[in-house]
Amino acid sequence: xxxxxxxxxxxxxxxxxxxxxxxxxxxxxxxxxxxxxxxxxxxxxxxxxxxxxxxxxxxxxxxxxxxxxxxxxxxxxxxxxxxxxxxxxxxxxxxxxxxxxxxxxxxxxxxxxxxxxxxxxxxxxxxxxxxxxxxxxxx
Numbered sequence: 001x002x003x004x005x006x007x008x009x010x011x012x013x014x015x016x017x018x019x020x021x022x023x024x025x026x027x028x029x030x031x032x033x034x035x036x037x038x039x040x041x042x043x044x045x046x047x048x049x050x051x052x053x054x055x056x057x058x059x060x061x062x063x064x065x066x067x068x069x070x071x072x073x074x075x076x077x078x079x080x081x082x083x084x085x086x087x088x089x090x091x092x093x094x095x096x097x098x099x100x101x102x103x104x105x106x107x108x109x110x111x112x113x114x115x116x117x118x119x120x121x122x123x124x125x126x127x128x129x130x131x132x133x134x135x136x137x138x139x
Contacts, residue, residue: 022114022115023115023116024115025113025114025115026113026115026116026118026131028050028070028111028113028118029050029051029052030049030050030051031049031050031131032047032048032049032131032132033047033048033049033050033118033129033130033131033132034046034047034129034130034131034132035047035048035101035127035128035129036127036128036129036130037097039093039097041060041093041094041097042091042093042094043094044058045058045060046058046059046060046097046098046101047132048064048105048129050068053067053068053069054066054067054068055067055068055080055083055105059085059097059098059101059102060090060094060095060097060098060101061086061088061089061090061094061095061098062085062086062087062088062098063085063086064083064084064085064102064105065083065084066080066081066082066083066084066105067080067081068080068081075110076110076111076112077109077110078108078109078110078111078120079108079109080105080106080108082106083102083105083106085098085102101127103124103125104120104122104124104125104126104127105120105127106122106124107122107123107124107125108120108121108122108127109121109122109123110122116130116131117129117130117131118130118131
């Protein structure tokens with residue numbers, strides 16, 4: 001059996017210990033994902049939840065829902081069908097946020113999850129999300 005020099009072993013152990021451990025990623029389906037906005041809107045913030053081929057949520061002014069398909073091999077590809085939304089009127093800043101969110105969601109082609117953060121990217125840009133537990137949600 002070959003022995004590893006103590007100095008080399010100590011350096012290898014120190015390198016392993018220095019690497020911060022990432023928390024496991026939140027599951028894509030079933031998690032409520034709050035949209036991270038540069039400028040928050042008044043009232044309920046936008047959010048989405050995915051599961052069983054259906055997306056539901058709130059875009060800032062209106063409830064939204066759509067069908068989606070995602071890859072079955074783990075490449076994190078996704079396509080969201082036509083997003084149905086209500087026609088509730090709201091203030092200009094919330095409406096602008098909703099329009100931007102819907103534009104990006106309609107074009108997404110991939111997503112990635114690291115810990116409690118998810119990003120969705122497509123031809124219209126990128127949206128960032130944060131997983132929120134029921135205890136963290138505002139009443």
